[in-house]
Amino acid sequence: MFGSLWSLPVSESRPRIIPEATVARLAVYLRVLAGLAGDGRSHVSSGELATAAGVNPAGLRKDLSYLGPCGVRGVGYSVSGLRERLTTALGGERSRPCVVVGLGRLGAALADYAGFASRGFEFVGLLDADPQRVGDCVGGCTVRPIADLESVVADTEAAIGVITTPAEVAQSVCDRLVAAGVRSILNFAPVALTVPPGVDVRKVDLSVELQVLAFLDQQRDGGRQPVTVPVHAGLGAQR
Amino acid sequence: MFGSLWSLPVSESRPRIIPEATVARLAVYLRVLAGLAGDGRSHVSSGELATAAGVNPAGLRKDLSYLGPCGVRGVGYSVSGLRERLTTALGGERSRPCVVVGLGRLGAALADYAGFASRGFEFVGLLDADPQRVGDCVGGCTVRPIADLESVVADTEAAIGVITTPAEVAQSVCDRLVAAGVRSILNFAPVALTVPPGVDVRKVDLSVELQVLAFLDQQRDGGRQPVTVPVHAGLGAQR
DNA sequence: AACCGCTTGTGAACGCAGGAACAAAGTCGC
DNA sequence: GCGACTTTGTTCCTGCGTTCACAAGCGGTT
Incomplete structure (x- = not known):
């Protein structure tokens, strides 16, 4: 060549x-x-x-x-x-500031995971809509109200946004992150996010992982479980 | 015709x-x-x-x-x-019993996530090596010592094992799960698990996800693109 | 100095997933 | 009852990812 x-x-x-x-x-x-x-x-x-x-x-x-x-x-x-x-x-050793939106159990687990910090990913902004969570300290960072999203992103120059919110608000959170300048998003909410070109989204869907395992399990047991597909499942236009 | x-x-x-x-x-x-x-x-x-x-x-x-x-x-x-x-x-609506090994923040978040239960995934066994965590109640289930792994799997007939332990012990935990009869494993530990044929493993590696985003970010900045596209332009890369 | 074994790097083929275009089939309007 | 429109199901094709197999290169040895 x-x-x-x-x-x-x-x-x-x-x-x-x-x-x-x-x-x-x-x-x-x-x-x-x-x-x-x-x-x-x-x-x-x-x-x-x-x-x-x-x-x-x-x-x-x-x-x-x-x-x-x-x-x-x-x-x-x-x-x-x-x-x-x-x-x-892979992008050098420089520290990459990240923000997490949605400090439920999953978000808190990510913000507190030491394995990220050792790879240069620093969680510099934690945001949540629940006033009861605001003020909590997770992994050395204080949770701030969701209203501060834009200012937090601007102040920290965050490059990566992690969305661990309920599915209903994920798209609006995503839009705000993108508008604030975040160009890389890691999405744990079970929805397909729509973003403008130039923004990268990666999705982690834990339910899907489990469901794939369940499928493989069933397929393996295929000989045991006759599936019992109802003949004529009635998908026709009964309307 | x-x-x-x-x-x-x-x-x-x-x-x-x-x-x-x-x-x-x-x-x-x-x-x-x-x-x-x-x-x-x-x-x-x-x-x-x-x-x-x-x-x-x-x-x-x-x-x-x-x-x-x-x-x-x-x-x-x-x-x-x-x-x-x-x-x-995808495997019917029947309840699929799951065990979680490693009740750190991530494991606890998974065990407590309501989205799984609604899809038929029921966490019936929680195991941890830390005596301080044993006895805790997460998502309606009590954490038991890791020594009970075999008996818990046997009693609950668990089909799926979720590994959220540190990387060092993941392989040994995996071996014990497989020996106890688990044939589907969802692995969050950052190691490549070795399993006998007939056992399915799916790996979720959160560090890798972040690192891929960092790479894409760097690659994008190679051309120095200030982006500035808060306008809802159109459908971007979805993945 | 030349040979030999070991390991990398690359070319080629295979299989698979994704996308576009087309035909079959059913419904709605007249 | 018939025609036109809508939407599915399928087929072809293109491109990517993965695997196999081999040539090239380097160190150690005689």
């Missing part, structure tokens, strides 16, 4: 587009590498990394190849070197 | 294999339908359902076609009929 095209003065050789699925796995590799570094390992092979991350070795190498040559043939990957590379590729 | 192909004695028309991605979307459709039923709607078109679920109308119809003909051409889908069919396809 190289040779013919490289004579062209391509402005950038690195920023080949990275598939989103690959990005997600890179984050996993980075975490595994952190563990290996803690164990004092200096080098690691693709096979070992792959099993620790739960993926195929060839796929792992292809994922890493998006960053350019990272390893040494015959030896493997330098743990520290690869960590550095992955860290910068 | 009809007859040429239809005369073939196709062995089975129903149990076509359903892709897992489709199953996940079916769960979303089911939830949207519940909302529509609450609004008193009797029929709905694929277009309306698709926008509410955040997917493509053609894709939605293809998803539903895995269940066989569900709608009426020229009219749409019967809300109640489609609900019934999706419910049975």
Whole structure:
């Protein structure tokens, strides 16, 4: 692949587009590498990394190849070197301010989770509509009323918004976050959010996860459970 | 007209294999339908359902076609009929007992979430290694010591295990759950679990979600796009 | 200095999901 | 009763992601 095209003065050789699925796995590799570094390992092979991350070795190498040559043939990957590379590729070590809207149990759990802080995600704004929760201190930050959303986002320059509100208000909260300047949203509310172009939304739907498991469970038990599909289920237009 | 192909004695028309991605979307459709039923709607078109679920109308119809003909051409889908069919396809309405291991904030949030109970997921066993948490009552269930894992799973015939423990103990907890008879596991610990064949694992990795957002954010800032689009321009990236 | 084994990086093929277009089928209006 | 409109169900096609397999390169050894 190289040779013919490289004579062209391509402005950038690195920023080949990275598939989103690959990005997600890179984050996993980075975490595994952190563990290996803690164990004092200096080098690691693709096979070992792959099993620790739960993926195929060839796929792992292809994922890493998006960053350019990272390893040494015959030896493997330098743990520290690869960590550095992955860290910068995923957005650097700089602290990323986040706001959480909806400090129910789930929101509080996220705001208090230490695993985020160690990756540079800092929860600098907590917002809730319930006056009884306002003033609570969660994870070293004080809960403020939802009316302060715009000012909190502006003051903290928050880059990521986490929505853990009831479904009914999720869209309006989302709109306000976007209007205030947040361009990345992690949505736990069970609704499909509508956002303008240029804003990224990722959705985590815990009910769906459970329901998929239930489906797989049923499918496995398929021989046992005759399903009992009512013949002629009456979907016809009875109207 | 009809007859040429239809005369073939196709062995089975129903149990076509359903892709897992489709199953996940079916769960979303089911939830949207519940909302529509609450609004008193009797029929709905694929277009309306698709926008509410955040997917493509053609894709939605293809998803539903895995269940066989569900709608009426020229009219749409019967809300109640489609609900019934999706419910049975996803595993029926029967209560599915679940156990949660690790009653930290996240585990407690899950155990207490009412949205699960309404879908038939019942948390019948809560386990934690911390003696200080044992005896607590979360969501109407009492936390028991981790030593009771096997007996709790056996007594409740739990089908689904939710792991919200620290990463270090997740694999051992998983092994014990599987040995006790659990065949579906939802893992929130940031490790790749190893399970024997016949056991399904789904992983939810919140750090990865944030890190993907950070990557997209960085990639967007590569072109320095001030965005400034508070205007409700249109449908953005939905994921 | 040359060989050999080990590991990476990449090219190619396969399978799958997603999207658009089209035909079948049913309803509503006249 | 008939025609036109609406909406589903399906088929084709394109693109992406994943896996397999092999050549290239590096270190250690003789």
